[in-house]
Amino acid sequence: MSIFRPEQVDEWLEGTTIRKSLRAAHLPYSQYSFFLLMVRASLISTSIFVVLACYLFITETSFIPNFEPWINILLLFIFLIPGVILGIYTYPASIANGRKTSIDLELPYTITYMQALSTTMTLYNVIRRVYEAEDLFGEVSREFGLIVRDVEVFGDDLYSAIGNLQKVTPSHNLEDFLNDLLLLSGSGGDVTNFLSSRSAYFREAAARELDQILKTIEVMAEVYVTAFVAGPITMIIIIVAQNLGGKSELSGYIPMIIFGLIAGSLGMIYILYLMLPKIKMDITRKPIGDSEFIGIEISKDEFSRVDQKFLKEVEAKRKRYKLENLIKNPFRTFISDFNIGFGIGIVATLLVTLLYLNGNLGIWFPINTFEIFICLSVIACMIPITLAYEGRNWFVNNVEKHTPEFLRQLVDMKDIGVTLQAAIGLISNSKLGVLSQELVITTEEIKRGETTVNALVRMEERIGLVSVKRAMSLLVKASQVTDSIKDVLIIAINDFEHYLKLKKDRFNISITYVMIIYLAVGIYYYTAYSLNVSFVSSFTNFNISFDTAGNLTDMFRIGIVLALFSGLMAGQLSANSILAGFKHAILLLLGAIILFDYVIPYQIELSTEAAKAALEGTV
Known part of the structure; x- marks a missing residue:
């Protein structure tokens, strides 16, 4: 109790x-x-x-x-x-x-x-x-x-x-x-006229709501850059300066800095996930079956026996058709299910782990081998998922770009008296990207006796995009009622173009803050380069104990965490999806590998040799 x-x-x-x-x-x-x-x-x-x-x-x-x-x-x-x-x-x-x-x-x-x-x-x-x-x-x-x-x-x-x-x-x-x-x-x-007027009003309200979303993105991007990029840079500069006086070492602060970066970044990503709407890229499909003899009662006593052999044959044919579809359309299958990319990423990560355990990775990357292993493991896991996500993004943009043109051509065809079935057949010969392929299939289904409504429903389910389903649903509902569908098509066109405009406005604004994150991470990389090459190396001629290799490794570790979560944050700001940030994380991690494993060690070596040559010249 x-x-x-x-x-x-x-x-x-x-x-x-x-x-x-x-x-x-x-x-x-x-x-x-x-x-x-x-x-x-x-x-x-x-x-x-x-x-x-x-x-x-x-x-x-x-x-x-x-x-x-x-x-x-x-x-x-x-x-x-x-x-x-x-x-x-x-x-x-x-x-x-x-x-x-x-x-x-x-x-x-x-x-x-x-x-x-x-x-x-x-x-x-x-x-x-x-x-x-x-x-x-x-x-x-x-x-x-x-x-x-x-x-x-x-x-x-x-x-x-x-x-x-x-x-x-x-x-x-x-x-x-x-x-x-x-x-x-x-x-x-009149409910219909009322809904027509309110639709236009709430489109304007949605545009105002988008402005508020963009302001939220602006604030969150500024907070992230200030707290989680400028903060570590300031701490590192202070700690390095204290290290020159023998007061503190960077390695003692590394757990706190890394934990703060991870916890703070995850917190901001979660807040953005709760507050911002997600860009709809889901491909959802549901099976559509045709029913015959609807309403005819069948005696349960006479047809109660189940033919298990027949059911097994049907299931076997379904699996065969599924495999054939996978072979015919591997790209569509790959982008439709991110679990496939995730599975490939796990296999790639295991291969990188095997290279690390057998010592080959240490031969290729003798400096900071463990840190390189972490970077390559994350990159190997992300690349297949990134390819699937970006492939789906291309598919979505391609279909959405041509959908208004398809609807306009339908309006033009209806103006000259062409039936809906004939109009779809004529438009299927147009260059509408991925949409043309689906229209060809729809035309073939209509020729084989399928009703226009069912063929359109099948097409929207094959495409599987929410934005296209909305437009097709309007077309299907209107064609079920009347042949005069011009007004509904115009409504669908305006509706779709409004959606594309909001999507474009959001992308144009959010890309600015993605670039700010890139710039902020670049500033961290430049700070690490300057501290290790220009600043610290200038003290090599003095009797000052300074662990250059240890500091480089510590800064590399901070750079790995910063690159990974800054990339995820960029995806969250642009599309409210960490999958959109995988490509940014991959690029930033590759930049960290090149900088900390090649550029900085090479420059430190050159500075050391120059200092030795200068010392020998004075002697």
């Missing part, structure tokens, strides 16, 4: 936003259970703090060199107790804020879809269709799922269910839209 009663917890948390944040974030916790979670986490973190504090006090050790033990204990206290409690307390609000951003960006496309359906469906059926299309509308579909749940499970009427969603949704735009929708449907207004 818990020592806290739900009534007590509700009284203590009265006036807070925890309950609404939990519901807005769609977290499976009540206010009471979430409070108990905070209490348990606080007790665990407090226990860990007590154990670590006693260890530091008894052994008189310090994880930060040259600092008093009480300072170490104070930092542990701040991180483990208030830090953990604050992190858990703000977690629902962070999730809700991220969902708000996603809802605001998805809402214009949702309203456009609702507009196309509203001509032939009731309002509730339209909402249910949006709920069922979660792969197209993401968080908006999950919000509409609450309406469906209240109506079908709890027995509420539609207006009450919409009102309930208004109270808990994190998006003010969705709240305003639902409020206007309630007023309109209650007064008997």
Whole structure:
């Protein structure tokens, strides 16, 4: 039995936003259970703090060199107790804020879809269709799922269910839209015209939301560069200067610097993951089967025996067709499933490990062999995944670039009276990149007797992109109702071009901050070069004990961590995906290998030889 009663917890948390944040974030916790979670986490973190504090006090050790033990204990206290409690307390609000951003960006496309359906469906059926299309509308579909749940499970009427969603949704735009929708449907207004006007309004709202996202990216990039790039540079300069006076060594600070870089970078990447919407590059496919003899009852007594041999033959043919498809389209299969790239990366990493264990890597890289092994292992693991991700990125951009042109050609064909089936056949001969291949397949299916609607649905599932599915869904829904689909096609074109514009604006702005991260890491590399070649080497003629090789190794290790997480951070800023940052991490790690294993040792050797020659000349 818990020592806290739900009534007590509700009284203590009265006036807070925890309950609404939990519901807005769609977290499976009540206010009471979430409070108990905070209490348990606080007790665990407090226990860990007590154990670590006693260890530091008894052994008189310090994880930060040259600092008093009480300072170490104070930092542990701040991180483990208030830090953990604050992190858990703000977690629902962070999730809700991220969902708000996603809802605001998805809402214009949702309203456009609702507009196309509203001509032939009731309002509730339209909402249910949006709920069922979660792969197209993401968080908006999950919000509409609450309406469906209240109506079908709890027995509420539609207006009450919409009102309930208004109270808990994190998006003010969705709240305003639902409020206007309630007023309109209650007064008997034209829902289709209303949705048309609101779609244009929320497109502008989505553009404003994108501006806020870009400002968030700007702030996070500046914080990262200042705290996790400029910070280590400043510390290294101070420590090297102290080392010249014999006061401290860089190696004593390495664990603290590396731990701070890793923890801080992961924290910022996670914050960006919660706050920013992800660029949709998922390729989702679901099998589409054709059903015959629908509605005809078959006697279970007469046909109850299962032919296991027949089922095995069907399964064998499916596996054979899957293998044939893999052989015919290896690129499409490779980019559709990142697990394939991950598996290849693991094999490549094992090969690098084998080279390290048998000593070949030490022969090729005699200086800093272990550090080179770490770099090459990470690079070997990342390269296949990077190829898969960038291949998918190329595929997505190629299809999305030609989709508006395909829709425009359909509009032109409809203007001159060409049927939809004939228009698709004519357009398949156009140069529309990857889309042309899919249109050729669709045309062949129509020629073989497939209905146009089914052929288009199959095409959108083969492509598997959310953006294309939205446009095709509008086309399919319109063609099921009427042959006059010009207006719907124009809506789909405007909708798609708005999506491409927002995507391009985000890329153009975020690439600036990616370049800033590259510049910041480059400054660290230049600082390491200057300290080891120009600054430290100038003291070789003096009687000063200075571990040049040890400092170079320590700076190399910091450079490895900085290169890896700066690359991941660049991907998170540009696409809210660490997979997008793998290519940046690979380039920065290669730069670290070249600098610390070739350039700096070579320059140090030249400086040493020049100093010896100068000394011999004076003698």
